[in-house]
Amino acid sequence: MNFDQLNLDPRLMEGVRSAGYATPTPIQAAAIPPALAGNDLIGTAQTGTGKTAAFVLPILQRLLSGPRRRTRALIVTPTRELAEQINATIRALGSASGVRSATIYGGVPMPPQERALRDGVEILVACPGRLLDHIDQGNARLDGIEVLVLDEADRMFDMGFLPAVRRILKQVPAKRQTMLFSATFPPEIEQLAAQALRNPQRVAVGLTQPAATVTHALYPVPQHLKTGLTLELLKHTDTRSVLIFTRTRHRASRLARQLERSGYRVTSLHSDRTQNQRQAALDGFRNGTYQVMVATDIAARGIDVASISHVINYDIPDTADAYIHRIGRTGRAEREGDAFTLVTPEDDATVKMIERAVGQRIPRETIAGFDYSAPVPENTQFAGRSQQPRGQAGGRGGSQQRRPSR
Structure with missing residues (x-):
């Protein structure tokens, strides 16, 4: 037709x-x-x-x-x-x-x-x-x-x-x-x-199935090392258009500040921002002013940006439907895309639920040279689920082999 x-x-x-x-x-x-x-x-x-x-x-x-x-x-x-x-x-x-x-x-x-x-x-x-x-x-x-x-x-x-x-x-x-x-x-x-x-x-x-053009990967990591691993992922990733999802607006703002201090052009999208700020963030992300947008689930179904090459779930979503909608921000209109999800041991049940929904086992990945066993810094609190360091995270070794240069 x-x-x-x-x-x-x-x-x-x-x-x-x-x-x-x-x-x-x-x-x-x-x-x-x-x-x-x-x-x-x-x-x-x-x-x-x-x-x-x-x-x-x-x-x-x-x-x-x-x-x-x-x-x-x-x-x-x-x-x-x-x-x-x-x-x-x-x-x-x-x-x-x-x-x-x-x-x-x-x-x-x-x-x-x-x-x-x-x-x-x-x-x-x-x-x-x-x-x-x-x-x-x-x-x-x-x-x-x-x-x-x-x-x-x-x-x-x-x-x-x-x-x-x-x-x-x-x-x-x-x-x-x-x-x-x-x-x-x-x-x-x-x-x-x-x-x-x-x-x-x-x-x-296409009920409850992600686009076939999206490549998935899970990155096991202790909770307190999520920000460090996110920075490491960005080093190995084409960062022209990366969308990162967090569970809360406070974490979105904090992560955006941390990425900005590391040299990335970053904006954020969440319910604490005014409509003018939200529109400016979306416009800047669309036109390339910002390389990275850090957002809550408010953006899972509200961003129409065809060129997003990577979605990173800093926090795993609570449901399989939310996962599918998040990663649906990349791989749009039959383009290729990548979806990376940081997971802690406490996320195991959610991971299994998502894998059942998408009908496949999602590969576990690690990044060579990243210290997964680093201890929690003294007098440091991190938001999210309570998580003590568990040592080296599981998964296949090696650096990113599948990362396209788009």
Whole structure:
């Protein structure tokens, strides 16, 4: 299939070509035709597969006819980064359409959002909490919504947004097209789908599997040597675009400072940063101003940077789904990528869970010359799980043999 076969409006085809799209990805090929037909849809796909365009193009096609300057499509998403990413896709694909869109999320002043709502937009991309604020203050009306998209529904559940989403559902017309996208379907999401959708078609691509273009490796290490091993990994790695995940925002900030002192151009992304700081961090990471970004899981589904070559899990994620979403930041659009995870002996159960989910044993690696037996410095505390040094970490010896020079 190619995009010409989808019978899209010529104005959208202009946007498709300008955005560099060649042929639809599997999720786009599966989801766009039923969405164009107006069917309710449940979509599941691994991250980095082009899911956003799978619902944006049908929305734009629908909005090219009918009234303008009235909000006719609502996309609800859990984080401000995802909201901006979706809005960027709308503007790229709809560049020749004249369709207007706006983002609504917290952490920034309300007046500019109020002006955008007052001036009129056809597509609203919103985080649940701030959208409800605008509804309560009379700034936003959803009675004209024709298409509703619930994106990253499982993430909204994880973040406690389902009650807010249910409130939003009461504000939109019962007669509408609804599309729900979720990487996983816990019972709560199945219940939400049953409430929000009518006779939905289901499309699923690459369920709970990382991209085949990503190479995995585990690096056993005592907790107190994680920062030292991270620095050693970076010495052996092409550091043009490296994303490092930590468990907490405090550790993200501390690790970023330590890497910066070691000479790397580093930024961080976590919930303590303002929206302007977060956007500046993302922009600088995209354009190469920063070689390394240290982030919490807020970035696991909110970064759309095609050129990330390496993901390093400074802290192993708690679930297999989180692991897959983290490493999905590299190996995007069929590019090659590497995912390195630092693991302590206390992580054994989590490692086994992840290996079962990805269907393979992940190789254990060590770096030649690194002192894995160095003791904990006196009067030094490190955050994270309590861990006493266990001596030499296990795994295959040798230096990095698989590290591509990209």
